Amino acid sequence: MNIQKSYAQTPSDGRERQIQRGKLYLVGTPIGNLDDMTFRAVQVLKDADWIAAEDTRQTRKLLNHFQIAGRLVSYHEHNKQARGQELLDKLRQGETIALVSDAGLPAISDPGEDLVRQAVEEQIAVIPIPGANAALSALIVSGLPTEEFRFAGFLPRDKKKLSEKLHRLNRSAGTVIVYESPHRLEKILEQMLEAWGDCRIGMARELTKIHEEIARGTLSECLEWVKEHPPRGEYCLVVHLAGEAAENRSEESWWNGLSIEEHVAYYEKQGGDRKQAMKKAAVDRGMSRRDIYNELIEK
Template sequence: MNIQKSYHDAGEQRGKLYLVGTPIGNLEDMTYRAVRVLREVQWIAAEDTRQTRKLLTHFDIATRMVSYHEHNKHASGPELVRLMQAGDSIALVSDAGLPAICDPGADLVRLAIDAEIDVIPVPGANAALSALIMSGLPTERFTFVGFLPRDKKPLEKELKALKREPGTVLCYESPHRLVKTLTAMSEILGEDHEICLIRELTKKYEEAVRGTIRECLAHLDEHPPQGEYCLVIRGSNGESSAESDDDAAWWTGLTPQEHVARYEAEGFAHKEALRRAAQDRGVPKRELYNLLHQGN
């Protein structure tokens, strides 16, 4: 068990890891607190130091920077932990938005927690949640899936699983893959499924296209995709049909252990396989976890 009291000073000599949100486009979304923290820490760990340098220059921040990204995280991560153990505090930033979402920052957070270093969020802009609240789709329950698979078969498998999601689904997509992804969604979710395409958030050409998948594809025929997109997709709302019953039938003869193992065999990590199996069976993930580990 790990209990963190972020602002309790008991003479601790270790530094802290700050997760600092940065603007996703409009520099006015930078918070006063974010600027202060970036000035006060000893190091800023940046995904792309060239991109972050522009931000620091704009806000007159002279803190030293170090590179931390997907390709050097195994070497850089332990070194950053060593610096924090020695007393230096570090601010982790991504290229835009909140760090540790769809980037290797999550690995650094885990390393810091394992080393009993306090991890403190400094909230800021986030593209997925910004897209959700402007979409007009339900916000009570939602699932964020990052970027969908690139290849056709994994993409179709993911969409079939998402078809049973009761809440709104959020994902990111690049302009050159958008039509391909929407076409696959049309085939699996149905061309009349409601969706919202949002691009260029907080920037001059911010745009939201709301409608069915069919209508959105028709719009893209006349207006080719430009900029990075957030897709907000209406969930199933718990609706059942003969088709969805048929989709679920494949696992009915499996034990819970076999059900989870089937997803793992398809390449999903154990936690994701557990989540999907619990969703199929309509039970809480914790209940299925306890069932699998009875007697252990």
Template sequence: MIVQRSFNATDAGSNSGAGTLYLVGTPIGNLEDMTFRAIRILKEVDMIAAEDTRQTRKLLNHFEISTRIVSYHEHNKEASGPELVRLLASGQSIALVSDAGLPAISDPGADLVAAAAENGIAVVPIPGANAALSALIISGLPTEKFLFTGFPPRERKSLTAWLQHLHRQDATLICYESPHRIIKTLAVMLEQLGDRKMAMVRELTKRHEEAARGTISECMAWLEENPPLGEYCLVIAGVSKEEAAQLQQDDPVWWSGLELEEHVSRYEEQGEDRKEAIKRTALDRGLQKRDVYNEVMKK
């Protein structure tokens, strides 16, 4: 097990002789999304690894940052990643940035982070704006439990299977979608998830920021009157307790993919006390109630 601890709040790096990989949040729309710490780190590091060097150079020019910039993206990560890790291991500090928001979320930065961690290199987050969480907190939907799912599959068959896997989730669902595919995606969502509440959020932190809230069908109707523009963040309600109960009745083995503790917890989430939840779990699985109790209470 490798444990990383940050001892110096001034971001001086680790004491191992290796450099530090900084994950720097950048604006998602408004240049004022940039933090003072992010600007300082980008000025202090030895180099900046960027998803799109042209886009990042505009940002650096605005804040008068002259740090060397190199390319790191999906199409060159196999070659660029090992070289960046080598430089980090030799003592250089590198800031990783994406085109907008936090790096390593639905982008190849996650691979670089994994490689750095495996090589004992310190990885430090420099928090900033994030589209998914920003959309969630203005959606009006529950925020205590949520699931970020990235970009939906493009093909209808894959999208249908993807949604079937998600339709039992009681967490609020968050995903990104392009203006070219959003209408088709919502149509399949309506078919697979039912007419749930949702929010379509676009142009976050920009002048024309917009959040359209309603049911899936209402959002589809909105798009007919207001053609899609810009990238969207979709926030969709999770399955309701009533719908979850109906799904359980329709599918007698709904629990087949759950661990025993998860099975019991699912009943508790529907309002059952623990004793009754254990009893129902045992009945579902054809087990003795005491066996379920003993197994669950060990944890």
């Protein structure tokens, strides 16, 4: 059991100290717009003995903008084991460290998670300095339910692991948030559509920046949009899942008595072309369009 009282010691006037010795501060930084930097974050960075950064070049630009002359040290995925021990030594000796990521809150999908865990294990106080966060910013503007959500970070690159991850996420209903790069976006949307059906999605890119853009619709609509408008910038995807329980309502489905051929023919009669009809039938049945196509070819 570890009980942390972050501000046990205060000055005589009762105000919290900005910095206390031997503590690890997790400092939120802007995700694009520098005006989102808080006064408290600036003060903590000024007062810290060391600033540990994922990319020192990126962080140096931020420090220069706010005229912060802190001692900067790199801490990233490739040096986290050795550098992590060095930082822990400094904390043990009573020095203060402010940990930052390239943008947003540290320790989310970055090596800061390891340093936090090690500090907690050694009963070193870890203090959050809140700031901007891309995942939560995308969630609240998505227009999707926010009462229950999961953050999945970056999805696996391996096709098999990706498929397994998508199916695990779909075991229960709720909203899922993931990060994705522009060059993988189309592929990921295709995989999501195949695994999850035509869910509602919000795609946010360049949040707080001059080219901020939020696309809202179904997975199929956003997939078509991406094909016509090549993606640029990092994306945050917010998807509302019905869950597997909703996918397995076959007895209650209007198309339950139809063959796949009849199912596709129904949508064709509604005015859609065969490709679109196959896509809609695939979504209804929780199948991929390729599987629908193969079934029809075999007939």
